[in-house]
Amino acid sequence: MKIGELAKIAKCTVETIRYYEKVGLLAASSRDNINNYRHYNKSHLERLTFVRHCRALAMSHEEILVLLQARNQPEQKCDSINQLIDDHLQHVSVRIKELQNLEAQLLTLRQQCQTPTSSEHCGILQDLELAIDDSGNNTKLSHVTGSH
Amino acid sequence: MKIGELAKIAKCTVETIRYYEKVGLLAASSRDNINNYRHYNKSHLERLTFVRHCRALAMSHEEILVLLQARNQPEQKCDSINQLIDDHLQHVSVRIKELQNLEAQLLTLRQQCQTPTSSEHCGILQDLELAIDDSGNNTKLSHVTGSH
DNA sequence: TAAACACCCTGAAGCGGCTTCAGGGTCAAG
DNA sequence: CTTGACCCTGAAGCCGCTTCAGGGTGTTTA
Numbered sequence: 319m320k321i322g323e324l325a326k327i328a329k330c331t332v333e334t335i336r337y338y339e340k341v342g343l344l345a346a347s348s349r350d351n352i353n354n355y356r357h358y359n360k361s362h363l364e365r366l367t368f369v370r371h372c373r374a375l376a377m378s379h380e381e382i383l384v385l386l387q388a389r390n391q392p393e394q395k396c397d398s399i400n401q402l403i404d405d406h407l408q409h410v411s412v413r414i415k416e417l418q419n420l421e422a423q424l425l426t427l428r429q430q431c432q433t434p435t436s437s438e439h440c441g442i443l444q445d446l447e448l449a450i451d452d453s454g455n456n457t458k459l460s461h462v463t464g465s466h
Numbered sequence: 467m468k469i470g471e472l473a474k475i476a477k478c479t480v481e482t483i484r485y486y487e488k489v490g491l492l493a494a495s496s497r498d499n500i501n502n503y504r505h506y507n508k509s510h511l512e513r514l515t516f517v518r519h520c521r522a523l524a525m526s527h528e529e530i531l532v533l534l535q536a537r538n539q540p541e542q543k544c545d546s547i548n549q550l551i552d553d554h555l556q557h558v559s560v561r562i563k564e565l566q567n568l569e570a571q572l573l574t575l576r577q578q579c580q581t582p583t584s585s586e587h588c589g590i591l592q593d594l595e596l597a598i599d600d601s602g603n604n605t606k607l608s609h610v611t612g613s614h
Numbered sequence: 615t616a617a618a619c620a621c622c623c624t625g626a627a628g629c630g631g632c633t634t635c636a637g638g639g640t641c642a643a644g
Numbered sequence: 645c646t647t648g649a650c651c652c653t654g655a656a657g658c659c660g661c662t663t664c665a666g667g668g669t670g671t672t673t674a
Contacts, residue, residue, distance in 0.1 A: 322621065332622085337661060353669055355622055364595060371594050375575070376568055379660075385594065392586030399590050400579055407572045414565045417558055417610065420524055424555045427523070431548055438540035442547050446519050446533065447512060462565065470650065480651085485632060501640055503651055527631075615674100622669065633658080640651065 324358045328366045335366065343369050343379060343386070376462050377406060413462040472506045476514045483514065491517050491527060491534070524610050525554060561610040 325332045338344040339356075344366060347356040368389070372382045381402055388399050430441030437443060473480045486492040487504075492514055495504040516537070520530045529550055536547050578589025585591060 320622080331662080333662065334660090336623090341660090353622075355669085367596075368594050371596075373660090375572055376565075385591070388585045388588075389591055392584065394585050395582060396579060396585045396588035396590070397582045399585065399588055400576070400582060403572060403576045403590060407569065407576065410565055410569050410572060414562060414569065417524075417562045417565065421555065421558050421562065424523055424551060424558060428548070428551050428555065431544060434543060434545045434548060436540065437536045437542050437544045437547065440536075440544035440547055442544070442551060443533070443537055446516050448515075448519075468651075479633080481633065482631090484652090489631085501651075503640085521631090618671100618673080620669100620671080623667080625666100626664085628663070629659105629661090631658100633656100635656075636654095638652075641649085642647105643649105644645100644647085 319358050319363075321356045321358070324363060324366065327363060328370055330366075330370055338366070338369060341379065343382060375406070376410065381406060409460060409462050412460050416460060467506050467511075469504045469506070472511060472514065475511060476518055478514075478518055486514070486517060489527065491530060523554070524558065529554060557608060557610050560608050564608060 319327075321332050321335055325335055328335075335344065339346055344362065347358050347362060349355065350357060365386070368386070369382055372385060377385075384402055385399065388394065388396065427442055427445055430445050434440075467475075469480050469483055473483055476483075483492065487494055492510065495506050495510060497503065498505060513534070516534070517530055520533060525533075532550055533547065536542065536544065575590055575593055578593050582588075
């Protein structure tokens with residue numbers, strides 16, 4: 319099948335597929351001799367599905383490469399896979415907690431201005447001027463990212 | 467004060483300050499005639515604190531610019547500020563829900579392999595091969611991002 | 615048969631919010 | 645006069661794509 323068809327089945331864009339090939343998440347496909355179009359088969363689809371599935375779980379390319387490698391070495395033990403998923407779960411739950419903190423702070427902030435007034439006296443702006451004392455808590459958000 | 471001192475007080479790096487100046491979150495400071503070093507005063511510090519505070523709340527530069535503008539027009543009504551915070555809160559809570567979904571899926575996945583075996587029979591890898599049927603739910607993560 | 619349109623190709627640049635690097639200049643202390 | 649802490653600039657790198665510029669191919673329709 320051609321790239322457009324693969325993209326449709328895998329529910330991603332043609333560009334994403336070409337990108338995955340470039341960065342090695344997908345093996346380079348065979349090419350049509352005449353027009354140089356890429357041609358894919360079932361195993362490409364399976365691998366792409368695997369990758370997309372991992373991405374839907376917010377795994378990084380690095381993490382996915384580890385899983386792909388494990389997939390290619392069926393005789394090995396799968397402890398490392400479990401470890402990877404556990405670590406990833408850890409990332410996600412840390413991120414959730416951070417965002418919940420953020421949400422609480424934002425709610426507090428929002429309550430500083432219940433009755434809209436002039437910016438000059440807006441409690442929100444006033445609050446943002448002052449540093450909240452989270453001394454040492456150098457609020458860096460961790461690495462499970464999102465896209466728009 | 468010089469940039470290093472400002473960075474220390476504002477708890478960010480020197481590079482971040484220079485970057486903020488470049489993208490317009492911070493006004494360009496005055497410079498020392500002799501050595502071209504940047505020189506900051508209290509109002510720079512206040513503005514930087516404001517910006518860092520907004521960033522700690524995961525606001526985008528675009529959002530922060532809106533707030534900075536409001537800060538500079540004290541006579542205007544602050545409805546737009548409230549709206550911005552409300553919208554931002556909305557982003558954050560959407561993101562939290564997405565991540566909680568993710569967490570649930572990862573937990574389910576993790577349970578496919580309670581007793582480590584060979585990769586060949588690892589339930590996790592097997593599950594990742596199959597597309598979870600979230601038909602149409604084209605799991606894109608929304609835009610409140612995090613860093614490492 | 616030609617034009618229109620859908621699909622394919624490549625390489626480079628853009629996104630956000632920084633961080634890092636390369637390659638320098640400045641300044642105070644010993 | 646050298647060491648080391650600080651300052652400067654501009655460009656590139658990070659991630660996971662998306663978008664753009666500029667073109668070729670292949671099928672359908674007027």
